[in-house]
Amino acid sequence: MSKTIKFTKMHGAGNDYIYVDTSLYGIDNPEAAAVKWSDRHKGIGSDGLVLIDKSPIPEADFSMRIFNADGSEAMMCGNASRCIGKYLHDKGLTDLTEIRLLTLSGIKTLSLHLRVDGTTESVTVDMLAPTLTCRSQLATTDGTMTDGEVEAGDRTFRGTFVSMGNPHFVIFTDNIDDIDIARYGAILEHHPLFPERCNIEFAEVEDNGNIRTRVWERGSGITMACGTGACATAVAAALTGRSPRHCTIVMDGGELDIRWDETDGHVYKTGPAEFVFDGETEYT
Numbered sequence: 024m025s026k027t028i029k030f031t032k033m034h035g036a037g038n039d040y041i042y043v044d045t046s047l048y049g050i051d052n053p054e055a056a057a058v059k060w061s062d063r064h065k066g067i068g069s070d071g072l073v074l075i076d077k078s079p080i081p082e083a084d085f086s087m088r089i090f091n092a093d094g095s096e097a098m099m100c101g102n103a104s105r106c107i108g109k110y111l112h113d114k115g116l117t118d119l120t121e122i123r124l125l126t127l128s129g130i131k132t133l134s135l136h137l138r139v140d141g142t143t144e145s146v147t148v149d150m151l152a153p154t155l156t157c158r159s160q161l162a163t164t165d166g167t168m169t170d171g172e173v174e175a176g177d178r179t180f181r182g183t184f185v186s187m188g189n190p191h192f193v194i195f196t197d198n199i200d201d202i203d204i205a206r207y208g209a210i211l212e213h214h215p216l217f218p219e220r221c222n223i224e225f226a227e228v229e230d231n232g233n234i235r236t237r238v239w240e241r242g243s244g245i246t247m248a249c250g251t252g253a254c255a256t257a258v259a260a261a262l263t264g265r266s267p268r269h270c271t272i273v274m275d276g277g278e279l280d281i282r283w284d285e286t287d288g289h290v291y292k293t294g295p296a297e298f299v300f301d302g303e304t305e306y307t
């Protein structure tokens with residue numbers, strides 16, 4: 024028995040997702056829906072599927088789940104969290120401009136920056152503190168890696184592990200355009216070093232201090248931007264002395280402002296959130 028589902032397409036710096044309010048539409052197989060709907064030729068086309076709901080606990084206002092284009096569920100999505108803030112406010116589902124969002128990696132606070140007409144121009148998200156030691160996500164003896172060597176096919180890369188709930192491996196290079204990201208990103212995503220697979224960032228610190236970063240996302244491949252990846256890149260750059268704790272991450276789809284706060288240790292990410300279109304699709 025099929026039913027009509029209303030969805031909204033949005034993107035954060037080009038990282039585009041399909042958003043469904045599951046307080047209105049039950050999606051009992053989100054993994055399969057994510058695969059079907061993300062297909063850019065036979066489906067709606069997106070980097071994945073984001074489900075929004077009311078929070079089941081009083082400590083948060085709303086909740087989110089995120090599924091990559093391959094159907095795998097992730098702990099968190101930085102770009103989607105900003106779009107959720109815009110979605111909830113601009114669709115009149117809340118008049119809060121500080122929204123507590125429950126995710127699988129904790130409660131993130133979204134601070135909306137509104138235009139004169141009241142619509143959401145950009146959003147700052149308290150992404151909480153990074154995790155630098157995580158034996159379940161990094162198979163080293165101590166669960167950490169800072170500028171460590173990893174073999175990937177015919178190349179050796181040096182990278183730093185940072186978890187923002189979801190795992191990231193940040194590789195700094197002097198020439199980002201010299202790296203075949205589709206080839207080496209795919210190898211590294213599935214590297215035995217990463218028991219839960221991994222998001223892979225390739226980053227080049229530019230003369231003006233900005234960090235140009237391209238990303239191969241776990242479960243979605245090359246995307247135009249990755250919010251948690253931008254946070255991980257900024258943390259890895261500060262950790263290894265390549266950048267101060269406040270920097271701009273320049274991704275293919277746009278720029279994200281990242282600040283790793285010295286006082287509370289949290290990472291604050293500010294960036295755009297764009298509405299693309301509302302649509303309907305059949306769900307069986």
Ligand SMILES: N[C@H](CCC[C@H](N)C(=O)O)C(=O)O
Nearest residue numbers: 097100101102189249250251
């Ligand atoms: N591919 C990621 C989830 C999406 C994160 C990304 N799109 C972001 O903006 O943080 C993972 O499997 O951990």
